[in-house]
Amino acid sequence: MANIISDDTIEYVGILAKLELKEEEKARAKKDMSEMLDYIDKLNELDTDGVEPMSHIFPVSNVFREDIVTNTDGSKDTLLNAPKQKDGGFMVPKTIGS
Amino acid sequence: MSKIYETVIGLEVHVELATKTKIFCSCSTAFGGAPNTHTCPVCTGMPGALPVLNRQVVEYAMAVGIATNCKITQYCKFDRKNYFYPDNPQNYQISQLYLPICRDGGIEIETAAGKKTVGIHEIHMEEDAGKLVHDEWEDVSIVDYNRSGVPLIEIVSEPDMRSAEEVIAYLEKLRLIIQYLGASDCKLNEGSMRADVNLSVREAGAKEFGTRTEMKNLNSFKAIARAVEGERARQIELLEEGKKIIQETRRWDDNKETSHTMRSKEDAKDYRYFPEPDLVPVVINDEWIAEVRSRQPEMRQEKMARYQTQYGLPAYDAGILTGDKTFADLFEAAVEICGKPKKVSNWIMVETIRLLKENGMSPDQIQFSPENLAKIVRLSDEGTVTNTVAKEVFELVFLKDIDPEAYIKEHGLSTVSDEGALRAAVEQVIRENPQSVEDYHNGKEKAIGFLVGQTMRAMKGKANPAMVNQLLRELLQAI
Numbered sequence: 001m002a003n004i005i006s007d008d009t010i011e012y013v014g015i016l017a018k019l020e021l022k023e024e025e026k027a028r029a030k031k032d033m034s035e036m037l038d039y040i041d042k043l044n045e046l047d048t049d050g051v052e053p054m055s056h057i058f059p060v061s062n063v064f065r066e067d068i069v070t071n072t073d074g075s076k077d078t079l080l081n082a083p084k085q086k087d088g089g090f091m092v093p094k095t096i097g098s
Numbered sequence: 099m100s101k102i103y104e105t106v107i108g109l110e111v112h113v114e115l116a117t118k119t120k121i122f123c124s125c126s127t128a129f130g131g132a133p134n135t136h137t138c139p140v141c142t143g144m145p146g147a148l149p150v151l152n153r154q155v156v157e158y159a160m161a162v163g164i165a166t167n168c169k170i171t172q173y174c175k176f177d178r179k180n181y182f183y184p185d186n187p188q189n190y191q192i193s194q195l196y197l198p199i200c201r202d203g204g205i206e207i208e209t210a211a212g213k214k215t216v217g218i219h220e221i222h223m224e225e226d227a228g229k230l231v232h233d234e235w236e237d238v239s240i241v242d243y244n245r246s247g248v249p250l251i252e253i254v255s256e257p258d259m260r261s262a263e264e265v266i267a268y269l270e271k272l273r274l275i276i277q278y279l280g281a282s283d284c285k286l287n288e289g290s291m292r293a294d295v296n297l298s299v300r301e302a303g304a305k306e307f308g309t310r311t312e313m314k315n316l317n318s319f320k321a322i323a324r325a326v327e328g329e330r331a332r333q334i335e336l337l338e339e340g341k342k343i344i345q346e347t348r349r350w351d352d353n354k355e356t357s358h359t360m361r362s363k364e365d366a367k368d369y370r371y372f373p374e375p376d377l378v379p380v381v382i383n384d385e386w387i388a389e390v391r392s393r394q395p396e397m398r399q400e401k402m403a404r405y406q407t408q409y410g411l412p413a414y415d416a417g418i419l420t421g422d423k424t425f426a427d428l429f430e431a432a433v434e435i436c437g438k439p440k441k442v443s444n445w446i447m448v449e450t451i452r453l454l455k456e457n458g459m460s461p462d463q464i465q466f467s468p469e470n471l472a473k474i475v476r477l478s479d480e481g482t483v484t485n486t487v488a489k490e491v492f493e494l495v496f497l498k499d500i501d502p503e504a505y506i507k508e509h510g511l512s513t514v515s516d517e518g519a520l521r522a523a524v525e526q527v528i529r530e531n532p533q534s535v536e537d538y539h540n541g542k543e544k545a546i547g548f549l550v551g552q553t554m555r556a557m558k559g560k561a562n563p564a565m566v567n568q569l570l571r572e573l574l575q576a577i
Contacts (some may be wrong), residue, residue, distance in 0.1 A: 056378050071138045074134070074137040090134075091240055
């Protein structure tokens, strides 16, 4: 394993992903991540000088919609997924700021 | 001993585009719908739902870019910005980082300090987030996703501004351009235009920029000006005390006129952008740019010139009318109907602006129709009503958009030109004001003005003023 994942990195990635990991889960994640990075290193061996970065796998561009309202009231379906609701909205723990 | 500091300001301005539908789905963007009624699997981030780009968003973004002298990026694409927050159901925002649609533009502003160009670094397209309402009674927030997926452009300026005055001049110019294009209504109070202020200070003459902070939650021009002044003072105070400025996002509290830290270290800014795999690139060829350019509407400078040549308005009138899109639209529509440009201009510049001020309203809150304004202009111009009556009726037009013609008829407000009625009124005023009559005969010309006023009052402002004047003189001579 060429890539070593530090405790700090695992902690940081956990914060970004909003995941709380147990110690043994952290150890497993460190191993998985270093293997992934090793795999990417393999790709990095390829000389890509002068190759345009690819932005999409299909040779397709300009797929558009016209600006016409066709959707109707979607609140019923949308709120089916709300664990808690109030006044037609999703109820979530209080957030500060916006 | 005190050093001289220079303030360096750059703005990030978010503008909600005036499309009928959202950026990636066919949900309505109408403001004020019941919570979550304008939602679908795409704008609520359901797994497997696929976004499809609204063509009008690209055209509006191009139009704003062209009007602000930007280069259009002919091969542009979207990127995914990852973050967790309840207002963002996908857990990412589709935005543009690497290839924004417009770059390297600028607009000219004018302040007391003179003219200067504020550079525009880039304009990119992105989607808005949902809205969080903090519950008054319980310790919870309520989320409404109607705004989720509403198209935005973010206009990022260069750090070219040096004062609150320049910031306001830049924002006003930008707003006017976008309103003229019809790309947004740019209402700060409704959030369709929002500005984040990046500000740093440095000693005058220094080459390096100081550490900057970003200020959010600014929803009026006045709040922006106060926030700029407040943040400048806060940073200078820290530097004077030998302390360091921390690069952070701060939230402005306009009631307290202070700001506080918004993001803690835990929420470090690490958005892990990557190319959006669900959307294909946008290729903009020269023909498309030319087509959008050819459809650009008349902008303020051209309109100002035309108002002077076509309608013969003074430069001052043309400047005020074109200074707000609502005024310009109202003016043109009313002139189209009644054909009296200078009169229409006067009604807008005097009575309308006075009533807006009295009611604490901005021009975009005008509710009356150009038809009713044109009627007032015609009725007062023809002498159907006196100026006094016209002004009174116009207040009702302004407040309730009443039909002035019907109202005047219904309430019998037409100018009284009946000689018998006027003569009777004048005779009574003369009887009741012997002192003024005596003053007049003693050579006090002013006394006649008082008597005219009394007659008009007795006739509730409806008397034909020329006839009152003439009758008064005639009857006074006879005494």
